[in-house]
Amino acid sequence: MHTASETSAHGSARDREIVAARVIVTSPGRNFVTLKIETRSGISGLGDATLNGRELAVASYLQDHVVPNLIGRDAGRIEDLWQFLYRGAYWRRGPVTMSAIAAVDVALWDILGKLAGLPLCQLLGGRSREGALVYAHANGRDIEEASDEVGKFVEQGFLAVRAQCGVPGIKKPYGLSAKGKPYEPAESELPLETTWSTPRYLDVVPRLFERLRADHGDGVELLHDAHHRLTPIEAARLARSLEPYRLFWLEDATPAENQASFELIRRHSVTPLAVGEVFNSIWDCKHLIEQQLIDYIRTTIVHGGGITAMRRLADFAALYQVRTGFHGATDLSPVTMGAALHFDAWVPNFGIQEYMFHSDEANAVFPHDYAFRDGRLHVGDTPGHGVTIDEKLAAKYPYAPKQLPVARLEDGAMWNW
Ligand code: GCO
Ligand code: MG
Numbered sequence: 001m002h003t004a005s006e007t008s009a010h011g012s013a014r015d016r017e018i019v020a021a022r023v024i025v026t027s028p029g030r031n032f033v034t035l036k037i038e039t040r041s042g043i044s045g046l047g048d049a050t051l052n053g054r055e056l057a058v059a060s061y062l063q064d065h066v067v068p069n070l071i072g073r074d075a076g077r078i079e080d081l082w083q084f085l086y087r088g089a090y091w092r093r094g095p096v097t098m099s100a101i102a103a104v105d106v107a108l109w110d111i112l113g114k115l116a117g118l119p120l121c122q123l124l125g126g127r128s129r130e131g132a133l134v135y136a137h138a139n140g141r142d143i144e145e146a147s148d149e150v151g152k153f154v155e156q157g158f159l160a161v162r163a164q165c166g167v168p169g170i171k172k173p174y175g176l177s178a179k180g181k182p183y184e185p186a187e188s189e190l191p192l193e194t195t196w197s198t199p200r201y202l203d204v205v206p207r208l209f210e211r212l213r214a215d216h217g218d219g220v221e222l223l224h225d226a227h228h229r230l231t232p233i234e235a236a237r238l239a240r241s242l243e244p245y246r247l248f249w250l251e252d253a254t255p256a257e258n259q260a261s262f263e264l265i266r267r268h269s270v271t272p273l274a275v276g277e278v279f280n281s282i283w284d285c286k287h288l289i290e291q292q293l294i295d296y297i298r299t300t301i302v303h304g305g306g307i308t309a310m311r312r313l314a315d316f317a318a319l320y321q322v323r324t325g326f327h328g329a330t331d332l333s334p335v336t337m338g339a340a341l342h343f344d345a346w347v348p349n350f351g352i353q354e355y356m357f358h359s360d361e362a363n364a365v366f367p368h369d370y371a372f373r374d375g376r377l378h379v380g381d382t383p384g385h386g387v388t389i390d391e392k393l394a395a396k397y398p399y400a401p402k403q404l405p406v407a408r409l410e411d412g413a414m415w416n417w
Contacts, residue, residue: 011115015041016075021067021107023049023059026394028361030184031055031402032333034389035062035103037111039075045110046389047103048302048339051095052331053186053403061100065089070104076115078108082308098280098305105306106339106385113384120342120385124311131376132344134328134355135160135223135248137183139176142166143208147215150222159375160221160248160352165208167200172405174227174417182357184330185404192405196415198234205238209245221248221352223274228255228416229407232264239269248352249274249296249325255416259285262293274298277327280305282313289320296325296351302336303327307343314347323351330356334366338387341370341379353377365394 020038025031033049033056049058066085073081085101086092113120121127136153138161140146146165153161164175172194177183205224212222224247230238235253242250251274254261265273274296276285280303288294297317304310314324324347326340337358344353355377358366368387369380380386407417 011041011043013074013076015039016111016115018070018073018075021070023063023067024389024391024394025055025059025399026365027397027400028365028394029359030186030330030362031399032362032365033059033062033103034333034335035107036389037070037075037104037107039111043111043114045075045107045114045384046335046387047106047110047306048333048335049099049103050302050331050333050336051099054096055399057096058099058103061096062103066100066104075108075111078105078112078308081105081108082306086305093281093283095278095280095303098309099303102302102304102306102309105308106301106335109307109339110384117383119379119381119383120307120339121345121379124307124343124346127345128348129345129350131373131378132341132350132353133159133375134353134372134377135162135221137162137164137175137356139164139183140166141176141179143204143211146208147211150212150216150220154216154220157375158220160223162223162225162354163208163212164225165204167197167204169200170195170197173201174229174407175225182330182359186331186402187405189401189403191403194405194407194417195410196229196407197410198230201229202234202238202241206241206245209242209247213245218246222246223248223251225251226253228252230254232261236265236268239265239271239273242271243269247271251275251298252277256284256288259287259293262288263291266293272296274325277303279303282309282316285313289317289322292320292322294322296323298325298327300326300328300332300336301339301343302332307339310343314343314349318349321349323349325351326353328354328356330358330362334358334362334368335385335387335389338368338370338379338385341377342385344377345379361397365390365397
């Protein structure tokens, strides 16, 4: 016998019982780890668990340590399962643990949406906006080529573009792709060794943005990613030198293990700052947010512990007028993109969503209902997050070990990639 609270038109606790959970590793152009959870009534949900360059660690965490804990539990108890996996592991936080928790959490929200017959954004409180403003990636070997690339995105209707360009004298600086190819950093089985020079970089970036404003005017939002390469005072100098070009944000200006280092950048510049794609918990940005040292928080669903955790983080950020700017590189699967776009549709303090294009192969493995229109990504009304997996097709793309590059200074010393 079920009590009234356990039973609804959409299924009882028995119907919601988790009967299977599977980890699917596939590599349609790049590696993705996906968790599929199935309930007794036959409803299933998907969560992304991809951690670029360290994929199998999360696959094992899920397969060996999480899945046995899921079987027999009520898929409707999303908060309780989140707490069980977070507190219950004893070892809190960390990208592997939090990506695994995120995969479970997102799969359960997907199941809840399907049970209710509602899109995920409706479960969160409904749409606050029609579509999510997105930014695309433009890059060029030099300023000229980068400006041409920005122009192409503007022509396609993008309202915001991130721009990166080559640094004279530096081979393979961050963010550049081979001509005509989409940017994809995890290229080789062992890390590619690249070189870095901060003085050369600091010299070229202000010239890039001066040119972009001259070529494309003030109407387009421009963004830039320093990819953790600068010290706080160098970051302050860059942020200040970019002020005339009114950036939407300067991202990852300096590593943020020491959150207080952003105080130094703030003291010198009003260029808006974004950080957090490598964070996995609210604790990684508590000081940054409370002290209003940043303007956008980039931590996203897959690496931040799922929707349950990100909702808490976004509400906390809202108290300080910090807005979301979810990471959306190609190493986050379409499952994360679907979930993120539902979150973006709801979250009151939305800022922007990163949008790198998945390959045709990846899009075929993960059919989805989101679409780009007029500078924004729009989610449909499919129940759940609207992303599925073609498992037969996925099986045709076996795992291919790939790691992210590393960077060394010109004297050979290791630096931040
Ligand atoms: C971004 C990121 C990515 C990361 C990548 C690492 O802002 O899009 O910095 O390009 O480097 O996600 O796996
Ligand atoms: Mg980045």
